[in-house]
Amino acid sequence: MLISNHFSPNKTREAITITPSRDLTVEDFEQVVLKGATVEISPESLKDVEASYDFLCEFAKHKVIYGVNTGFGPMAQYRVEDNCVKDLQYNLIRSHAAGTGEKIDDRSVKAAMLVRLSAISKGYSGIHPSTILLLKDMINKDIIPVIPRHGGVGASGDLVQLSHLALAMIGEGKVSFKGEIRNTADVFREEGLKPIEVKTREGLSLINGTSVMTGIGAINALKSRQLLEWCICSSAMMNEIVGAFDDYFSKELNGVKKHHGQMYIADEMSRVLRSSKLIARREEHFYNGNGHQQEKEFDRKVQEYYSLRCVTQILGPVYEAIENAIRIVENEVNSVSDNPVIDYKNRNVFHGGNFHGDYISLEMDKLKLAVTRMSMLSERQLAFLFNPNLNKLLPPFINFGTLGLNLGMQGIQFTATSTTAENQMLSNSMYVHSIPTNNDNQDIVSMGTNSALIAKTVIDNAYQVQAIHMLALVQAIDYLQIADKLSDSTRHTYKAIRSIVPVFVEDKPKYEELALICDYIYNNRFE
Template identity: 35%
Template sequence: MTIYLDGHHLTFKQIKKVLDYEEEIEIHKEAWKRIETSRQTIEKLIQEDLVVYGVTTGFGKLSDVIIPQNQVEQLQMNLIRSHAVGVGKPLSERIVRAMILLRVNALAKGYSGICKETLQLLVDCLNAGIHPVVPSQGSLGASGDLAPLAHLALVLMGEGEAMVKGERLTGLDALERKGLNPIRLKAKEGLALINGTQAMTAVGVVTYLDASDLANWAEQFASLTFEALNGVIDAFDDQIHQVRAYPEQIEVAQNMRGYLEGSQLTTHQGDLRVQDAYSLRCIPQVHGAIRQVLNYVKEKLEIEMNSATDNPLIFSDHGEVISGGNFHGQPIAFAMDFLKIALAELANIAERRIERLVNPQLSGLPPFLSVNPGLESGFMIMQYVAAALVSENKTLAHPASVDSIPSSANQEDHVSMGMTAARHAYQVLKNSRRVVAIEAICAAQALEFREIEKCSPHSKSLYRQIRKWVPPLTGDRVLANDVERLTAWLKKANKENSKV
């Protein structure tokens, strides 16, 4: 089913369909009218020989340089080539798909002056599975994500490189492989393609989608740990959470009660102990706070992915072209820094539960969940790996948005570093997913020493799913494979079962 974009109503559910199920997109007919009107405004301004930033002038500090009419197209081609200076590992194809989708949606708003042919080619590239090779580093997150988006735009010109069905091709070969022709950019078009926040927002969207799924899995695996450690269920009593009144905390407590319903392994206060350690007792408070952050991030991303973020903007109703600063990524930079803090905390508390599972002084279970302690080390080093990942997250969680380095001869004297914040959030997500997978593996093994039949129905089902990918530990083996298999399953299960 085709998704029609109008620049105003793109949803996470639609994004997921495009990213994970290769749903095709088209521009809504009403949006085409605005796009064509916007382009007509640009053409009129050129004919009148007016001074318009980025159309008849240079860029950044060079905005005082006037460009003759016969060179305005060359200016746009030069812009793309000169700004394609990204470095580092390329962004994933999933993120690049999100970049194209978000850029198309922004251009569909009709404030950018793009030509119909150029925008249609961008749509065709996404539908045909042409994914430009976009280096991940080099954006300051103000004046837009210039370097990453320039690499994306290169392919429209038949330059740069693109991935097509796993094969790395030149931009021209990629277009020809799919029966498409490159375009020559006209006035304003280069700027319309690269002046925006679609790289950081794309990374943010992909990170948010996976983080939201990971939060759901983390709660479920925490319930396994809770049973394996005979947790005190009273801590999830609804009365406790109602009197604090955070909706997310109340929701997590309700989820935990549902996951644990029917369990014969949980206890009540006073049975074995009066209360549990914080990593068990405070699951609703901590995981609930993480959900609060996810809700904040979702709200900011939903605004950004339906916004016009380039410069200058064309207001055709008044025949005006106005320079501003919508390309500044500060809202997304803050959101990504907040997200990586929350994801780091998701891993922090999971690692503390892992420690409780493998530490015999805390668990009452065999040391390191080994069937032959001493001769075998069991899951001793699983906790080490979780601790290493958690420690790395703490470094990555340092806010990128508090930094700013002036650029363009101090014309662009304050930048957001939003792309850096987004990239770090994505890495924290990957680290945290592995920590959560390690907790799942350890919790499943701990339940081997309990009576599985005494688990709640939900836990039995979850245990069986884990066992499809990770067998019980009957003797020391290479556990790296187990962690990677379960991590890969979590990513696959996210795609199939995501709640948006």
């Protein structure tokens, strides 16, 4: 069961314009990367880029500036002769285009390209404006450099991965274009594009930043927020199936816990379930004076299992983690991650380490923990549905057939359990696994791109678990014949899933239908 990563461009969408006064948001990434909107560069941004370039050309004369007339990393102590400075930039790109492994998916690379375009359009890179314009054209034409997964340590940024982007921009390497992997030079020729010519420090500026980890992080944050919406939906359905009490998500109960996220989830659960005919009021069962206090054992559960009763407490911190990730990612998207920073307004060049990816690395570690928690909640709710000793409502594995002869959803549960276990293992921190490299010049690194890529795997896995959960939910709803009593919101979801997978009695392979459900929830939001 794979997450679809193909583009469905819609070039009629309004263009996203990069300006000095407007910050990009994760919603902009959704429009450009997932929905095919184009990107434009404002005249003000181009003016800043040109001013930065002109300043560096003049300022660099008779001065030593890292990466302009020096070597790189621990070789920065070596002066590069004036007649070799352009060769220096080409050498940097070609030598560092050294990634291995499967290619990063096109969506993630396009997101990385948008981050890099944002960073170098701010006028702090000292590069020629033609570099900005080519990158913009590549984004708009969906010419996506082939970037291998392995290589970046996240300090000096995403050097290796971004070198593959830069390699395409000098007309070399491979790109993904219209569903095919092709030579960059051939695609440029067909599309009327010219490779960049190095003028000052185009090579270093293109590869020296946090753009890959941040681009992946932007899509990760978007899809995590969307997954949370589906997790709220499935948790609401779970409470409907068992006829749970409404005080679990009441304002009065949750309001005495001083966490914004918990109240947000409580409000969302209340909103989703407002029109449900299945949610019970405790006053009508245990507070009505009908003699329950005399019973030794109650037929009706006084409180549900934690995976149903504690949804607001479990998903509250998840919501806050996702929202914080969005804030951090947006800050990084709109930052300058070059080194050195070419500050034409203050007429100076500042050396430092804005390329360090700690913010994104730590946030992606936290995000994957939150997403793994969602997959764990889905898996526990799924186990409840499949076990008649727990739910006391449904046959084993929601089996509509002959028990013993038919197996229902028994096999599906193994997949959910296995995938959740993988998420738990992948949730170990990448951020704290720094390994010194680059002759100890990079003696503490962020591993940000690894963190972002692993977080993406966790998110994709969680969607797969959620798809299995959705199939079990609609099967349970049909077994209990309660579809007409669902809330307006959950009934809409029920119908959508049932349009993909009809009620089933006989055993048959489910992997194709699960893939369709997964694709549906990945590409649609729960409203």
